Amino acid sequence: xxxxxxxxxxxxxxxxxxxxxxxxxxxxxxxxxxxxxxxxxxxxxxxxxxxxxxxxxxxxxxxxxxxxxxxxxxxxxxxxxxxxxxxxxxxxxxxxxxxxxxxxxxxxxxxxxxxxxxxxxxxxxxxxxxxxxxxxxxxxxxxxxxxxxxxxxxxxxxxxxxxxxxxxxxxxxxxxxxxxxxxxxxxxxxxxxxxxxxxxxxxxxxxxxxxxxxxxxxxxxxxxxxxxxxxxxxxxxxxxxxxxxxxxxxxxxxxxxxxxxxxxxxxxxxxxxxxxxxxxxxxxxxxxxxxxxxxxxxxxxxxxxxxxxxxxxxxxxxxxxxxxxxxxxxxxxxxxxxxxxxxxxxxxxxxxxxxxxxxxxxx
Amino acid sequence: xxxxxxxxxxxxxxxxxxxxxxxxxxxxxxxxxxxxxxxxxxxxxxxxxxxxxxxxxxxxxxxxxxxxxxxxxxxxxxxxxxxxxxxxxxxxxxxxxxxxxxxxxxxxxxxxxxxxxxxxxxxxxxxxxxxxxxxxxxxxxxxxxxxxxxxxxxxxxxxxxxxxxxxxxxxxxxxxxxxxxxxxxxxxxxxxxxxxxxxxxxxxxxxxxxxxxxxxxxxxxxxxxxxxxxxxxxxxxxxxxxxxxxxxxxxxxxxxxxxxxxxxxxxxxxxxxxxxxxxxxxxxxxxxxxxxxxxxxxxxxxxxxxx
Amino acid sequence: xxxxxxxxxxxxxxxxxxxxxxxxxxxxxxxxxxxxxxxxxxxxxxxxxxxxxxxxxxxxxxxxxxxxxxxxxxxxxxxxxxxxxxxxxxxxxxxxxxxxxxxxxxxxxxxxxxxxxxxxxxxxxxxxxxxxxxxxxxxxxxxxxxxxxxxxxxxxxxxxxxxxxxxxxxxxxxxxxxxxxxxxxxxxxxxxxxxxxxxxxxxxxxxxxxxxxxxxxxxxxxxxxxxxxxxxxxxxxxxxxxxxxxxxxxxxxxxxxxxxxxxxxxxxxxxxxxxxxx
Numbered sequence: 001x002x003x004x005x006x007x008x009x010x011x012x013x014x015x016x017x018x019x020x021x022x023x024x025x026x027x028x029x030x031x032x033x034x035x036x037x038x039x040x041x042x043x044x045x046x047x048x049x050x051x052x053x054x055x056x057x058x059x060x061x062x063x064x065x066x067x068x069x070x071x072x073x074x075x076x077x078x079x080x081x082x083x084x085x086x087x088x089x090x091x092x093x094x095x096x097x098x099x100x101x102x103x104x105x106x107x108x109x110x111x112x113x114x115x116x117x118x119x120x121x122x123x124x125x126x127x128x129x130x131x132x133x134x135x136x137x138x139x140x141x142x143x144x145x146x147x148x149x150x151x152x153x154x155x156x157x158x159x160x161x162x163x164x165x166x167x168x169x170x171x172x173x174x175x176x177x178x179x180x181x182x183x184x185x186x187x188x189x190x191x192x193x194x195x196x197x198x199x200x201x202x203x204x205x206x207x208x209x210x211x212x213x214x215x216x217x218x219x220x221x222x223x224x225x226x227x228x229x230x231x232x233x234x235x236x237x238x239x240x241x242x243x244x245x246x247x248x249x250x251x252x253x254x255x256x257x258x259x260x261x262x263x264x265x266x267x268x269x270x271x272x273x274x275x276x277x278x279x280x281x282x283x284x285x286x287x288x289x290x291x292x293x294x295x296x297x298x299x300x301x302x303x304x305x306x307x308x309x310x311x312x313x314x315x316x317x318x319x320x321x322x323x324x325x326x327x328x329x330x331x332x333x334x335x336x337x338x339x340x341x342x343x344x345x346x347x348x349x350x351x352x353x354x355x356x357x358x359x360x361x362x363x
Numbered sequence: 364x365x366x367x368x369x370x371x372x373x374x375x376x377x378x379x380x381x382x383x384x385x386x387x388x389x390x391x392x393x394x395x396x397x398x399x400x401x402x403x404x405x406x407x408x409x410x411x412x413x414x415x416x417x418x419x420x421x422x423x424x425x426x427x428x429x430x431x432x433x434x435x436x437x438x439x440x441x442x443x444x445x446x447x448x449x450x451x452x453x454x455x456x457x458x459x460x461x462x463x464x465x466x467x468x469x470x471x472x473x474x475x476x477x478x479x480x481x482x483x484x485x486x487x488x489x490x491x492x493x494x495x496x497x498x499x500x501x502x503x504x505x506x507x508x509x510x511x512x513x514x515x516x517x518x519x520x521x522x523x524x525x526x527x528x529x530x531x532x533x534x535x536x537x538x539x540x541x542x543x544x545x546x547x548x549x550x551x552x553x554x555x556x557x558x559x560x561x562x563x564x565x566x567x568x569x570x571x572x573x574x575x576x577x578x579x580x581x582x583x584x585x586x587x588x589x590x591x592x593x594x595x596x597x598x599x600x601x602x603x604x605x606x607x608x609x610x611x612x613x614x615x616x617x618x619x620x621x622x623x624x625x626x627x628x629x630x631x632x633x634x635x636x637x638x639x640x641x642x643x644x645x646x647x648x649x650x651x652x653x654x655x656x657x658x659x660x661x662x663x664x665x666x667x668x669x670x
Numbered sequence: 671x672x673x674x675x676x677x678x679x680x681x682x683x684x685x686x687x688x689x690x691x692x693x694x695x696x697x698x699x700x701x702x703x704x705x706x707x708x709x710x711x712x713x714x715x716x717x718x719x720x721x722x723x724x725x726x727x728x729x730x731x732x733x734x735x736x737x738x739x740x741x742x743x744x745x746x747x748x749x750x751x752x753x754x755x756x757x758x759x760x761x762x763x764x765x766x767x768x769x770x771x772x773x774x775x776x777x778x779x780x781x782x783x784x785x786x787x788x789x790x791x792x793x794x795x796x797x798x799x800x801x802x803x804x805x806x807x808x809x810x811x812x813x814x815x816x817x818x819x820x821x822x823x824x825x826x827x828x829x830x831x832x833x834x835x836x837x838x839x840x841x842x843x844x845x846x847x848x849x850x851x852x853x854x855x856x857x858x859x860x861x862x863x864x865x866x867x868x869x870x871x872x873x874x875x876x877x878x879x880x881x882x883x884x885x886x887x888x889x890x891x892x893x894x895x896x897x898x899x900x901x902x903x904x905x906x907x908x909x910x911x912x913x914x915x916x917x918x919x920x921x922x923x924x925x926x927x928x929x930x931x932x933x934x935x936x937x938x939x940x941x942x943x944x945x946x947x948x
Contacts (some may be wrong), residue, residue: 050842050846051846052842052845052846071845071850072845073845073846073848073849073850074848075846078846078847079842079843079846081839082839083837083839085837085840085842085843087840087843089861089862099846099847099848102848102849102853103848146847
């Protein structure tokens with residue numbers, strides 16, 4: 001088990017910048033998730049750690065070994081691929097044993113380790129099958145099993161759950177998490193699914209266009225996103241963004257939208273003095289909008305219901321307030337019909353404000 | 364102590380080597396060496412050498428001298444050469460045309476599900492598989508002036524009253540050779556085009572039928588445009604091979620009667636190997652080059668477009 | 671789509687049967703002639719389409735009065751060796767070009783492809799001088815060494831198509847598992863490409879079995895000839911054509927390719943169409 005350190009790592013494909021100045025220290029036994037939309041450089045970063053892509057600039061250390069020039073086969077890492085990459089011409093047993101064979105372990109030791117891993121993942125009965133004869137979930141387990149027999153310094157996962165159906169995905173999520181506790185190993189996990197990132201990671205690295213946007217614990221990212229991108233990427237449904245103007249003075253500041261205005265809590269007003277009279281982007285999560293019974297100046301929003309999406313444990317309302325469209329996640333017992341006027345209570349403690357030019361969060 | 368140092372040195376060398384073997388450029392370069400060496404010595408070098416030989420008076424067993432365009436000048440003055448040029452173009456154009464049409468027709472016929480599909484496909488490839496020289500012998504025998512089974516049947520049917528002189532008459536000899544060539548070349552077109560036809564999504568035809576297109580319209584507006592790039596590539600290949608053909612002609616007519624069926628390939632062979640005039644032979648076969656270059660450019664264009 | 675019996679009959683069965691007869695007739699003729707005794711062959715009164723008194727006389731002449739078996743052996747020798755050489759070289763080259771993507775892999779692949787387009791008719795004269803200089807004239811080795819010039823480009827191109835179909839992750843995974851690139855090639859890529867290697871091998875074998883021009887140009891001793899050359903040059907002496915033994919020879923020499931082909935016809939078709947799609 002080991003720490004992984006990336007120092008100003010960059011990757012260019014000819015002229016195209018895939019990853020830029022990526023710096024991160026991953027602690028021993030930490031579960032770190034790289035998350036971002038496709039093309040954000042998360043997989044490229046993982047592949048550089050694995051030794052599958054050359055590093056254009058910067059350094060990567062595993063343990064205290066600089067590994068820039070060490071070929072993949074000697075890095076002592078294990079990786080689960082998105083399509084599992086099981087060797088189709090080998091049985092499950094041979095698949096699990098392959099890496100140990102490459103390391104010239106004795107037959108007896110290979111056998112012990114394969115059996116142990118198979119037990120752990122409950123695939124002992126499958127050892128003599130070929131990958132073709134396995135279901136998606138079983139393949140997934142074999143792919144994971146292939147990495148744990150190795151007892152490597154670092155585990156790398158490249159979107160391992162994206163080929164599974166929704167139900168299995170939830171189940172495997174829990175199992176991988178348990179596995180991490182059991183193995184107490186360093187894991188770097190790449191996904192484009194923010195739910196996966198939130199539920200699994202000790203720490204999350206949000207990336208976009210080759211740049212790290214924010215690194216932090218799941219709830220830190222949720223409550224304190226550093227910019228509009230992170231705010232929009234984490235959380236579901238996506239945060240509502242509304243172009244507004246900051247008005248008022250001293251301790252009584254408001255964001256003025258087309259159809260409503262919201263009061264800024266006093267303690268936050270102090271830092272916003274420079275923005276008074278300027279455009280500002282308001283961010284508010286659907287969960288921070290609930291149904292109100294009576295209008296309160298600066299706290300409630302009057303809106304027109306357009307679409308109703310019952311999810312079960314909550315209802316999403318697509319509403320229109322003035323020119324702006326909003327989504328509110330309200331209590332499932334709320335009775336509404338389309339085209340109905342509705343009052344929404346905003347949770348002012350949790351509103352986010354962003355500079356419309358550089359999209360950075362204003363606190 | 365010294366032994367240890369030596370061992371360490373050896374180990375370092377081995378490590379350096381194994382690291383080098385992980386380098387894509389080094390390993391890639393290493394792995395293509397055998398193929399490139401063989402192709403360089405026996406393909407690229409002779410190709411260049413052939414160009415050079417065309418400018419020399421080399422004869423078998425003796426290094427020749429540079430004589431400039433002498434060979435080409437004398438060829439252009441040689442009426443046999445002009446006849447051979449005519450033959451080669453005629454042979455190529457007519458044979459490729461028929462191969463393409465018949466091969467395409469057969470591919471369309473076969474492009475459906477029926478019981479003996481695999482067997483029929485296998486049978487159809489036979490002319491392509493069996494050594495050409497051997498099937499040429501059969502054609503030679505079928506074209507025999509006295510004992511031809513074709514003449515025999517036609518006379519029995521009352522269609523003709525005397526035997527056809529297949530290989531003795533220039534026109535007949537040319538037709539006979541083209542038939543043999545078409546026979547051998549159909550499978551290549553059929554199997555190639557069939558593979559292309561099978562990649563066409565059948566729902567396209569269904570959609571077109573619902574849109575009111577008849578079978579000719581469907582062929583004209585769906586099949587043909589989709590298959591055209593593949594057809595072009597296959598035709599290019601076939602053109603190169605037919606233009607440079609040798610075996611069929613050599614076995615069946617040896618270029619006769621009166622050079623009426625000589626092609627560039629057979630004429631250059633005759634002048635170079637039995638005749639011993641390597642320089643002149645090379646000059647003749649070099650006339651294949653312009654067509655080759657043209658074909659390569661066309662196929663390159665289509666291959667690129669498919670990427 | 672729905673079609674009536676008569677429509678199917680005229681648009682499918684009739685043309686198909688005509689094509690099949692046209693394409694198979696020469697083989698029937700080969701077989702038919704090989705069984706005919708000399709006097710029947712030259713008797714114009716008899717219907718030539720049947721064999722009235724089948725005989726193995728031609729077979730006897732071929733096997734005992736000519737060195738047909740020696741020619742068969744020569745052809746085998748050349749075909750096996752040149753196939754082995756070409757397959758080995760092509761495997762390495764195709765892997766390097768398709769999977770390692772080294773710096774000049776694009777141009778290298780293209781150059782090899784163009785090599786395939788150069789017809790032997792252009793090459794045989796300069797090759798003859800090279801063979802002469804290498805003192806390989808009239809030796810089977812001249813064929814073993816020159817056949818790869820058309821086998822390697824073909825096999826390389828065909829194998830590249832197969833290599834392309836293997837997911838890259840499979841190789842990457844093996845590398846992370848601790849295998850060197852060469853070991854990945856040996857343990858993962860080769861086993862996965864066996865069908866492709868088979869079809870390339872079959873192709874190479876039939877192509878070298880069928881080769882005519884180089885064998886005709888470089889070999890002159892009767893004992894060193896390959897089957898096609900031996901039959902065409904040795905069984906025709908002046909104006910005397912030994913049609914019976916000739917047809918028997920053609921038939922027997924076709925058997926090995928036909929056999930190889932019938933066992934692997936699916937690979938063969940896959941290979942041919944695969945190579946075309948590339």
